[in-house]
Structure formats: structure tokens, C-alpha cells
Amino acid sequence: MNGSSLYYSLYFRSHLDQAHGGDYEGFEKIVTLFFRNLRICDIEPYVVLDGGDDVSGKKFETLKTRCQERIKRANALSRGRSGERLPILTKNVFKQILHKLGIPFIQCLAEADWEVAALASEWNCPVLSSDSDFYIFNIKSGFLPIQHFQWRKVSQLRHNFKNFIPAKSYRVVNLCAAFNRMNKYNLSLFAVILGNDYTKLDKSAFPNFAKFSTRPGGTAQVDGVLVWLSQFPGPKEAIAALLSPLGKNKKSSSIRKAINQGMAEYRLGPSSIGQFFMSGEPQTVPLGPLQKLPDWTLRPLAEGKLASTIIDVVTLQRVMLNTQVEDFELRSSSETSRLIRQVMYGVLLCTRWQEVGKGGRSSGEKQQADVEEYSRQGMTLTSSMVPAVLPGNVVTHLHLDSLWEEPEHLRLQILLDALCVSPVFNSHLLPPGLRLAVYVTGFWLNHAQPEPKAEMFWALLIILVYGHLCREHQSTIEAGTVISRLQNLQERKGQKLVDLEIAHAFCQWQCCLKDSLMLNQLLNCPVPEPELARLYSGSLLHTVTQELMRGVEPESLLTGASLAVELYRNLQAMLERELDDQFIVRIRTRAGPRGRRARCDPVDELSKTFQRFGTADEEEDDEGDKIYEETCSARTRHISRAHTDDPRAKKSERVKWF
Incomplete structure (x- = not known):
């Protein structure tokens, strides 16, 4: 189960309060009922939550765009108009409920989608999510869109009296069969052409795909891309045809590289989270910025006992702050708690510089670390550099690598x-x-x-x-x-x-x-x-x-x-x-x-x-x-x-x- 999609769906589809800061007690009742209904149907859930932001930077512009959209939605709610804004403690509440109910879950180091798809392929089980990327991943046991997962309507089979939940199951093989038995690997190119979170292409030289569609209307573009791709035996031939109008120039090479990188995001390999569910062993940290995380943090991060925000602070020195339904004529409500965050930044970023000598005195030069905070100013997403701060009376005693000791x-x-x-x-x-x-x-x-x-x-x-x-x-x-x-x-x-x-x-x-x-x-x-x-x-x-x-x-x-x-x-x-x-x-x-x-x-x-x-x-x-x-x-x-x-x-x- 894609945990982020799940708690978003359960909160919004249950018509719980959004405008007054949240109804967490009502949310707990909904989540508890959801997992109770799974249990009576003998469905064994494994929940996978998102972790830190993408460290490669490929999704950063998308991330900023979404933050700006959330500001607009929160403002709409504050003025009595329609909109959706998840209360800021929802993920915390969700994790507490999962712990309380004993539901197996993991909080990933990064975005969860790829890990969910990879684990589902290994375990041969379906995926429950609302993320459109799962229409592209080749998951043998299928993808169950949350909007068609009728968990409130537990039914019973007549011949054996077993309980079940009505749902719709999507499979890549069925979609490909509907489009001239298209090569399933063409679907990753389909996602890149339409545009995903990782890839933004210059499409000025691309054909007008809507003209290939047999279904006029709002879906003509999507249908047209699938019809066009179905005529090629594989993605290699389709890419060549797509770029042929550009010839062999620098722009063509750049677009080809971006396409290949975007398609690689859908190529599944061994999951790194299965071991956690089986033995409690946390994810193996890949090479790169995530190596900055202290070893001791990996297990509590996986168990959801540490906030994923600390991943962003340590690896990116950047935090995207939440916007709530508040008075947009005033400064962001997150300004009030900045002093608290500064101490957290200090513990994470400043204590590794200390070399504690005899008598508990620190040696070495004092250094300054800053975290870039993204928040709103009025209705606009802005950023500011916030200094990390350590309380002066403990600065000589701490080291991040041994903090819990x-x-x-x-x-x-x-x-x-x-x-x-x-x-x-x-x-x-x-x-x-x-x-x-x-x-x-x-x-x-x-x-x-x-x-x-x-x-x-x-x-x-x-x-x-x-x-x-x-x-x-x-x-x-x-x-x-x-x-x-x-x-x-x-x-x-x-x-x-x-x-x-x-x-x-x-x-x-x-x-x-x-x-x-x-x-x-x-x-x-x-x-x-x-x-x-x-x-x-x-x-x-x-x-x-x-x-x-x-x-x-x-x-x-x-x-x-x-x-x-x-x-x-x-x-x-x-x-x-x-x-x-x-x-x-x-x-x-x-x-x-x-x-x-x-x-x-x-x-x-x-x-x-x-x-x-x-x-x-x-x-x-x-x-x-x-x-x-x-x-x-x-x-x-x-x-x-x-x-x-x-x-x-x-x-x-x-x-x-x-």
C-alpha cells in the first residue's frame, strides 16, 4: 500500500475537517475501520510511506509548483471557497495509528513509489494507490486504484461465505492488448512523452498526438500517444521516429538523454525494503547524499519514529514548510516555531563538527550552518536561509553520531x-x-x-x-x-x-x-x-x-x-x-x-x-x-x-x- 496516497484518500474522502486545523480523532476512527475491514477479508496490508525529498534535484521544480498550489488551496479554504488541504499532523497521526494497530509499515528514505512497485513484483501482490505512475509499472498482480477500492462495502461470496472488498484491478498487459498488443516497455516512453515529475521535455518538435486518437474529447491526447506508440515494436524505434525531425544535433541528443533518464525511473529491480518487513533490517543506503545520515538513524527512520524532515535537513539542508488554513494577510504561522526548528537544525548539522577533548571542552573552529526554508510570504512561495543554533550550555557535549547514547x-x-x-x-x-x-x-x-x-x-x-x-x-x-x-x-x-x-x-x-x-x-x-x-x-x-x-x-x-x-x-x-x-x-x-x-x-x-x-x-x-x-x-x-x-x-x- 502506498501510505501517502492512503492517508490522503482516507482523510479527504471521509469529509473530515480541513478548515479548522483537522479532526484527528475522526481520522483515527476512519483508519481503524479501514484496517478492520481488511482484516475480516483476510487481507494482509504492508504500508510504505514516503521519506525525504528527491536528492537528485530532478523533482525540485515540481515540488515547488506543488507547494505553490497548496498555498492557493489553503487560501481558498480560508475564504470559504472549495479546496483541499491536509492538516499538518495527519502523517504523524497516521503513523501513530499504524503502531497502535500493529500494521506493518516502513518509512522510506526517499519517495516510496518505486519501492512499492519493486516489492509488489517480488512478492507477487497487488498495489493499492492513487498515483498514476502505477499505470506504468509492470506489476503482475495488478494495480488497485484507491478510488475504486470500495473498502466500506465488505461483501460475501455465496459459494464459500468468504468476505471480500469490491475493487477494480488494472494490469499493464490488458492495456497493451487494447492497443494492438503494444510492447509493454513502450509505456515508460508514454509516461515521459506526456510528462512526469522527473522529466520536462521541449515538445515543440513532437507531433500533435491528438490527431492519432479515435476518441475525441479531453482524453484525445493520451489516447493519441498510445495509438502512435502501438505501431512501433519497441521504445528504441519509437524514440528514433520521435526525434527524426530534429536530425542529429545537440538538441536531439539532449532530448534523447532526458527521455532515457525518464524511462529508467520505471525500470524495476530488487526492492530494498523487503528485508525490513521480514527481519527488521533497514534499507541499504545508496551512494550519494543519503550517506550523510548517521547509521543509528536508519532503523528509527524506517520505523517511523523519526520524522522524514531530518533526511532533508541532513542531505539537502533544505525544508519545505507546510501551509495551513490561516490568515494570509499575516506572516506564515510557521514563523512562530522557527526557534524550535533552529535547535533541531543545530543538533543535526552542528554537532558533527565538535571534537570533544578532555574535560568536555570542544576543540576545533566554530562553524555556521544554514538551512534553506521554503514557506509563504503572502500568497507566494519564498525561501530564506535560517541559521542552525545549538543551546550554548550543551554545545560542548553533543555529537550527532552518538546522540541517543x-x-x-x-x-x-x-x-x-x-x-x-x-x-x-x-x-x-x-x-x-x-x-x-x-x-x-x-x-x-x-x-x-x-x-x-x-x-x-x-x-x-x-x-x-x-x-x-x-x-x-x-x-x-x-x-x-x-x-x-x-x-x-x-x-x-x-x-x-x-x-x-x-x-x-x-x-x-x-x-x-x-x-x-x-x-x-x-x-x-x-x-x-x-x-x-x-x-x-x-x-x-x-x-x-x-x-x-x-x-x-x-x-x-x-x-x-x-x-x-x-x-x-x-x-x-x-x-x-x-x-x-x-x-x-x-x-x-x-x-x-x-x-x-x-x-x-x-x-x-x-x-x-x-x-x-x-x-x-x-x-x-x-x-x-x-x-x-x-x-x-x-x-x-x-x-x-x-x-x-x-x-x-x-x-x-x-x-x-x-
């Missing part, structure tokens, strides 16, 4: 430093599944421009609490009450035009989360990876924000479940301590209903909440203090805050959330 507290320190988490933040009090999201929220509050409104902050906390209830406490009556209330609120409100102010703020938050996930994975997850399907629900988040802006009290949406209210209050108090005093004043003094911003100090509320829990077990407190002290001792660079010496901080050590 470094102590966990050092790797954690890098992440906390990138997210500007203060030393007094008691992270061990948070539910493990919320830690990274809370760190990200603090970073977002301090770096997003325009500055997030209080209602956006509170709504985000409500969604985090909602996700925690769905994940950990769904079976309890109290939690069920809150879950139902919020779900009913979403259904009652329905879909409206996108509020761009709200959309842009939460697009910035998702960018921060996505880049933090990549950095956390690169550091071997010193912070537990959150379950993304339960972490963000775009349309619900927008609805809750709008309700709060209308004057609804945040805690009123959580009443009926004391654990939900208490978690909300604790998250709010912890995060407000990460804000500077002026920010907190701005939050509390904004005009709002019923004067709800004139609340008592959040730390006082936190202290009162903790007192209700009583004293925690002594041994547990000792262990918590040990972790806290170890984490803080490793921290050396933070923005000073007026509340860091607050004696009330110790009270927060009395509660833990699970």
Missing part, C-alpha cells in the same frame, strides 16, 4: 531549552500524555504574533482536558458527562466560515507542536510522545473559543467532573507562571463577561487545590524532588522571571496527575 537529562535539557521552559516548571506533576503539549502551549503564548487572546488560551486548555478525559477516563460517568457536553456543543454549532483570527492562532500552535514533536523524536523522546488523535480537535476548539468569546465561563463547560475542573485549573496555573507579569495583566484586564478575569492569583488557586489532595506519599515526593532537582541543575540559560523565587512553588510538589 547521551544521558537523558542532557537530551531533555535541549528540548526544554528550545521550548523556553523555566527551571521552576514542575513537569513531573503533569499527566505524561500532556507534558509536551503544555510545554508547547507555554512557548506559543510567549512567541505567537499577534498575541493569543485569553479565550484562545482557555479554549486550548479545555481541549487538552477533553482529550485527557477521552484517553484516560472515558468509562467514568463524570468524564462521560463532560465529553458528551462538548461533543454536543460541536454538533449543535456545525460548520461555519473560518474565523481567521482564531484559525491563525491555532495554526501557530500546531506548528509549534509539530516542530516540537520532531525535536523530541530526534532526542529519543525525553518527554513522552502524546497521542495526537486525542490532543487536537480543530472544529471543537474553534467552537469552544467562540463560546468563550460570547461570555461562557470556561469551567462551566467542565462542570460535572471534578477531575476535569481541577486539571484545567492546574494547567492554567502552571502555564500562567510561565508568562511575564505584563502578559498576565493583559489577560485579566481584557473586557469580558461577568468580570471573570478579576480572579484571585492562579498560584493561590493552585495551592488551595493541592491542599485538598493531602500530603503525597513520602517516597514518591522524594523521587519527584530528585527528578526535579536533576532537571533544574542541568538548566543554565533562561529568561529571568519575577516569580522564580516564589516560595509557593514548593506547594506544587504535592500533587501528581496520571
